[in-house]
Amino acid sequence: MISFPYPRLNQVFDALLEETLPQEELARRFAVSTRTVRTDITTLNDILSQYGAEFVHLRGSGYRLDVHDADRFSLLQQQSRATRSVPRSAKDRVTHLLLRFLAQGEPIKLDDVADSWFVSRASLQSDMTDVRDMVGKYGLTIESKPHYGMKLFGRENAVRACLANLLFQYPAGDPLFGELRGKVLPEIDIAQLREQLHLTMQQYHIRLTDEAEQQLLIYCGIILHRIRTGFLLDELDVSDVEPVFTQAARDVARYLEARFGCGIPETEVAYLSVQIAARRITDASSLQNIDGDENHALVKHILGFINEHYNYDLRGDEQLSSDLLSHIATMMTRAKYQINIPNPLLEHIKQHYPLAYDVTLAAVSSWGKNMPYTITDNEIGYLVLHIGVGLERHYDIGYERHPQALLVCDSGMSTLRLLETKLKREFPQLIVNQVDSLREYEKLEHIEEDFVISMAKVPEKNKPVVTVAPFPTSFQLEQLAKLVLVDRTKPYMLEKFFDATHFCVLNESVSQADLFARICHQIQQEGYVDADFHPSLVERESIVSTMLGEGIALPHSLGLLAKKTVIYTVLAPQGVRWSENETAHVIFLLAISKQDYEEAMAIYDLFVTFMRERAVGRLLASTDFEQFRDIAMDCLSRS
CATH class of the missing domain: 1.10.10.10 (Winged helix-like DNA-binding domain superfamily/Winged helix DNA-binding domain)
Incomplete structure (x- = not known):
């Protein structure tokens, strides 16, 4: 029987059976170096040589499976499947x-x-x-x-929820899903059941996504499995479920009874109706806004909260309101009956859309204080996608700092306007400020702009100088392009909001609570925040951990409570315990004001860049702020 020496070889083998992949992609998928990938391929090829196959490397494409002996390789696949039926990792x-x-x-x-x-x-x-x-x-x-x-x-409904969510984790084509399904739903012809379910939903004009349809198929199988093993559901009050879903559930139950010879009690029909109602696609136009309607009230609350606490006014976006309402209508059904749907994008959403995630989480959490049931992280993740799209529609949420130049010209207004027009045509993103004479330039002690453009040779101060003619040559435009086309947004944010006063290296062991108290006391004394900032910071952390990933934490308040923006940087080589299973090593405590709300996305994007660059190890090597800034600048320049 074939046995790969370690579990990762099974994963690499399976991945390359499906498609040709370069070693860089394999390294990324399995979180190893390209050198380790080459070692894995060599090990696999040593084994595959006995079975008439090998992985060959194609320049520009990657590794591809080349089978020399189909009969011997078929034997390998059969033995490999048998071996993997025993869990190894x-x-x-x-x-x-x-x-x-x-x-x-x-x-x-x-x-x-x-x-x-x-x-x-x-x-x-x-x-x-x-x-x-x-x-x-x-x-x-x-x-x-x-x-x-x-x-x-x-409780039986909890057992079924846990079992369903276990199976929901895997796509239908995943070998592990087939193995798990075989142990729970061995007799069910999925294709036949899918066709019947599809016909029933069409009959009652109930729309489902492909993913929701797959989940209902699994749940039908679980119904049969649990009834046959002697486990039945308790009575369930579904009086608020619309009759159409109960009728559809009863038709599906009749099919299961006829096809599998298994009696389906009314309690099972009731819960199946909830499962259908919780997964249907809802048209917002069909949802009436009546007094006391929870769905419309929640949409209004979310958009109002974001406007009040974060300064983003999305209340007039009818498309956003409609999209939120469509999702919330089914979300509330799931919340009431504790039906959890998977969200495979959740971690990606948290890490790459942190601002949209935070404003949505804060809004939903404030509403949830008055709710008898919980809205899960997975549900919030889906709401974040709608809010994120709304922010992009109405705000420069991907904030970009445009390059700024100081134009020095003493050749008269007509020449100045000629050069300005040429610069605007070549570089529309360039913001040009001006001084009217060389004498004025000489008086300046410090240049605020990113660089200087001059029609005469002038001494360089703290920023680079490019000398151009009234009709700039191709070479001069190329020199300007090198300065204009640099991404200055992240370095600008670093310079604007980080300083040595709000930086420390934590060499002693400190709890999260003590760290919050210490920093909040300092920035309150300095006038950046009021007394309400600290309790809001603690409350936000209690809702969901502010760990971004890679050992980076971003503690912050609920809403933009700062009077002026400051970011306090803490490097903790020993680590600060952040939650039960998380330790933070690089901590950026954010106090952001409403005045800086349009720059907030770029501030968050700084930290996403550090995470993508896996910069924690390098940042922790800093002994003072100057070293930290140099390392951070280097990371940003390579992103």
């Missing part, structure tokens, strides 16, 4: 353990599992910590009795 073991607890009612003995998986009992005990954490999120517990084993306990 800790992550796979956790998934399979979780599935066993959720899908079977009998107690589980770790010794038996350890023997069948060829791992130690100690390894499985370690895996069980993650399993208990996962089921705990659904209010489920795992109890253990000597000589009896371990068993899952909790």
